[in-house]
Amino acid sequence: MNITKISTDSSTAKTRKSTFHPRLFCIICLALLALLTVLSLFTGRYPLSLEALLRGDELQRRVFLNLRFSRTVVGLLGGFALGISGFVYQTVFRNPLASPDIIGVSSGASAGAAAGILFLSGSAAVTASAFAGALSAVVIVLLLSTLDQTGKNTSIVLAGIAVHALAQTALMCLKLTADPERELASIEYWIMGSLNAVNLHSLGGNLLLCLLCLVLLFLLHRQIILLSGEEGEMKMLGVSVGKLRLLVLLTATLTVSSVVSLTGLISFVGLLAPHGARLITRDNRQGTMLLGGLLGGILLLGADILARSVSAVELPVSIFTSVLGAPFLIALIGRRRAL
Numbered sequence: 001m002n003i004t005k006i007s008t009d010s011s012t013a014k015t016r017k018s019t020f021h022p023r024l025f026c027i028i029c030l031a032l033l034a035l036l037t038v039l040s041l042f043t044g045r046y047p048l049s050l051e052a053l054l055r056g057d058e059l060q061r062r063v064f065l066n067l068r069f070s071r072t073v074v075g076l077l078g079g080f081a082l083g084i085s086g087f088v089y090q091t092v093f094r095n096p097l098a099s100p101d102i103i104g105v106s107s108g109a110s111a112g113a114a115a116g117i118l119f120l121s122g123s124a125a126v127t128a129s130a131f132a133g134a135l136s137a138v139v140i141v142l143l144l145s146t147l148d149q150t151g152k153n154t155s156i157v158l159a160g161i162a163v164h165a166l167a168q169t170a171l172m173c174l175k176l177t178a179d180p181e182r183e184l185a186s187i188e189y190w191i192m193g194s195l196n197a198v199n200l201h202s203l204g205g206n207l208l209l210c211l212l213c214l215v216l217l218f219l220l221h222r223q224i225i226l227l228s229g230e231e232g233e234m235k236m237l238g239v240s241v242g243k244l245r246l247l248v249l250l251t252a253t254l255t256v257s258s259v260v261s262l263t264g265l266i267s268f269v270g271l272l273a274p275h276g277a278r279l280i281t282r283d284n285r286q287g288t289m290l291l292g293g294l295l296g297g298i299l300l301l302g303a304d305i306l307a308r309s310v311s312a313v314e315l316p317v318s319i320f321t322s323v324l325g326a327p328f329l330i331a332l333i334g335r336r337r338a339l
Contacts, residue, residue: 022287025280029294033076036301040072043305070200073207075301078195078259079269081210083296084217086270087277087289088252091228092245093157096278099271100256103160103249107167108137109260114174114187123197126190127206131261137163138253142246156249192316193264195304206258213255214293217248221286224248228284267318268325269296299324 041064042048048068052060082100089098100106112133116126141159148155178184217224223244226234234241260266273296274289281288303320 022281022285022291025277026287026291026294029291029298033294033297033301036298036305037072037076040075040301040305041068043309044068045308066199066201070203071195071198071304072301074195074198074203074259074262075304076297077207077210078263078266079273079297079300080293081214081255081259081296082266082269082300083273083277083293084214084289085252085256086272086296087274087292088217088224088248089270090274090278091224091284092248094228096275097271100253100260101160101164102157103141103253104137104163104167105134105253105256106260106265107164107171109134109257110191110265111167111170111174112136113190113261113264114171114178117183117186117190118174118178123202127202127261130190130264131206131257133167134253134257134260137167138250138257142249156245189316190264193260193266193318194307194314194316195263196308196314198262202262206262210255210258213251213258216251217255218286218289220248220251221289225284263317265318266300266321268321269299272321272325273299 042050044063044067046063048060048064053064086099089100089102090096092098093102109130110133113126113130115133116129120126120129141156141163144159144162145156175184175187178187227241227245227248256270274292276295277288277292278284281291299321300317303317303324306320306324307315307317
């Protein structure tokens with residue numbers, strides 16, 4: 001399925017409609033994100049009040065800065081980054097069902113995090129280990145794909161499947177050696193994904209790396225769209241397909257790795273957000289890419305608010321990304337059929 005196919009209808013009304021949609025929906029999403037941001041800053045077990053914060057209450061200030069603010073930033077930026085990365089994967093692989101799992105990011109991060117929990121100490125060490133695992137998996141995938149001299153996407157996908165299987169095997173072996181009462185529970189909770197452990201001290205380089213990669217992906221938008229076309233045509237235009245694909249995929253992978261190493265595995269966001277944006281706009285322009293990121297931010301931040309408010313015990317955020325995401329995707333598919 002070629003997701004970059006755009007209708008060639010010359011009707012002026014349809015052209016205006018396609019141009020109007022991204023701008024309108026981006027404005028709506030920005031307004032919704034602003035509302036969710038305020039809710040996120042003041043939602044949690046410890047009640048915060050604007051009056052106490054303005055008065056300079058020390059405990060309120062610490063909770064706000066160290067917990068709520070940092071968590072909200074990761075929810076916003078993390079969801080945005082997953083949405084943008086999902087757009088890149090789906091466009092490059094020309095498959096609306098593509099996600100970070102396709103080249104082993106998630107499985108590599110899981111194995112790395114499990115190793116960190118077992119053999120290292122501290123949340124910072126687990127974050128670094130998860131990041132290293134994700135990056136190692138993708139480097140192996142890209143190296144294996146170079147063995148196929150044709151340079152086609154299928155070689156990367158097949159290498160990703162192989163590395164995913166190896167990483168899952170390593171994860172199972174690590175689980176077998178874990179203490180069932182402490183370490184195994186920590187591994188399982190990390191795999192389910194949560195923003196509970198995020199604080200100002202854990203952001204650091206992850207936040208900076210994520211921002212730099214996002215800027216680069218937006219600068220490479222035209223090249224990303226080129227990669228969704230026929231490879232023969234791109235080579236005729238003088239495009240170095242292999243090097244460009246490597247740069248784009250590595251940048252998207254670094255973006256995802258910087259997020260999942262902080263939050264654990266977050267399901268559905270990287271798949272749903274860009275697919276939903278494309279169903280809304282029906283094209284692959286930069287506005288669609290931006291909309292995919294905004295939808296990702298809405299989905300992750302909204303899910304995190306529910307994860308810490310619907311129960312006395314905080315629940316994994318992936319439960320709510322799936323619960324929120326599935327009906328949204330069904331509604332978008334129904335809307336597409338109605339158009």
